[in-house]
Amino acid sequence: MRLARAATGRFKTLSFWDAFHGAGTGASALSGEMLFRSGPAAPMVAGSEHVAPFACYACAYGYKTDANGNPPLELCNTACARMVDYVLSREGDVACVVAEPARAVPYIPPPGFWNIVREACHKRGALLIFDEIPTGLGKTGRMFASEHDGVEPDILVMGKALGGGILPIAAVIAREDLDVAQDFAFGHYTHEKNPVTAAAALETIAVIEDEGLVENAARVGRVALDRMAEMKAKHASIGDVRGRGLLLGMELVTDHETREPAGDLAEAVLYRALDAGLSFKTTMGNVLTLTPPLTVTESQMMEALDIIDAALSAEGA
Numbered sequence: 001m002r003l004a005r006a007a008t009g010r011f012k013t014l015s016f017w018d019a020f021h022g023a024g025t026g027a028s029a030l031s032g033e034m035l036f037r038s039g040p041a042a043p044m045v046a047g048s049e050h051v052a053p054f055a056c057y058a059c060a061y062g063y064k065t066d067a068n069g070n071p072p073l074e075l076c077n078t079a080c081a082r083m084v085d086y087v088l089s090r091e092g093d094v095a096c097v098v099a100e101p102a103r104a105v106p107y108i109p110p111p112g113f114w115n116i117v118r119e120a121c122h123k124r125g126a127l128l129i130f131d132e133i134p135t136g137l138g139k140t141g142r143m144f145a146s147e148h149d150g151v152e153p154d155i156l157v158m159g160k161a162l163g164g165g166i167l168p169i170a171a172v173i174a175r176e177d178l179d180v181a182q183d184f185a186f187g188h189y190t191h192e193k194n195p196v197t198a199a200a201a202l203e204t205i206a207v208i209e210d211e212g213l214v215e216n217a218a219r220v221g222r223v224a225l226d227r228m229a230e231m232k233a234k235h236a237s238i239g240d241v242r243g244r245g246l247l248l249g250m251e252l253v254t255d256h257e258t259r260e261p262a263g264d265l266a267e268a269v270l271y272r273a274l275d276a277g278l279s280f281k282t283t284m285g286n287v288l289t290l291t292p293p294l295t296v297t298e299s300q301m302m303e304a305l306d307i308i309d310a311a312l313s314a315e316g317a
């Protein structure tokens with residue numbers, strides 16, 4: 001964010017409601033979850049604008065996906081992406097658009113979404129920053145989630161997997177001409193530029209490449225998504241299944257028409273799964289979010305889905 005401000009000379013940011021970008025004051029201002037923006041977290045940084053995110057199954061603009069989860073593009077005309085252009089044009093001086101290229105809920109961008117936003121950023125002079133902290137380094141079956149959409153950000157942020165899931169290290173990758181940090185005093189951290197975590201990060205990248213873990217994520221993810229589609233046909237409570245690679249989700253609803261979130265059911269399934277030895281998280285209250293490690297095997301993945309299948313059956317759902 002500071003790099004974008006330094007590079008553009010502008011102050012405002014544009015990001016998405018429901019996103020999470022971190023717990024510090026600046027990151028909370030970019031984030032869009034009420035839980036982390038109210039109470040002791042407030043007040044936020046001024047100039048942090050938000051728009052509704054892509055979320056085709058629960059579209060903020062009221063458009064409905066078809067039975068296969070596809071958005072009605074000829075009807076909606078990707079309204080969620082066009083609103084980014086609209087806000088950038090009305091604000092006029094936004095430094096950067098910050099977003100997860102594939103939302104960790106998960107939500108997968110509708111076709112063309114990022115091309116429209118990329119173009120809007122070019123046109124309005126804003127930088128595009130992709131937060132690939134959960135998705136970077138192979139989670140979605142490509143090294144970076146943004147590769148699926150053929151769109152290059154100006155700045156990309158990575159973390160989590162970079163330290164092999166164990167050591168704390170994050171990185172910012174920027175276009176060469178944006179490397180302006182040496183001209184500014186941004187302050188510093190005692191533990192930055194740590195040689196141990198830097199060595200671990202390089203080794204992590206080497207292991208991911210040498211062991212073909214990105215390809216594994218793509219392959220196991222495809223099989224898992226097929227199995228999840230079968231589960232959707234079997235369990236009335238599963239409203240939508242979606243994902244890319246090993247970023248997978250099942251959205252539980254009380255009614256397919258209204259898509260009312262089945263939060264209590266999601267929680268009951270979570271605890272049944274924990275009892276059976278499977279740990280995962282629920283997102284937005286009703287999405288069973290599965291993000292196994294890149295090393296997961298097909299049989300482990302099927303075992304995990306067997307557990308969820310059985311938990312849903314036990315709940316009569």
Ligand SMILES: Cc1ncc(COP(=O)(O)O)c(C=O)c1O
Nearest residue numbers: 020021022023100131133134159
């Ligand atoms: C999309 C996204 N961005 C940023 C963060 C924050 O990363 P960190 O905890 O390393 O600050 C997270 C953490 O969950 C995340 O999911």
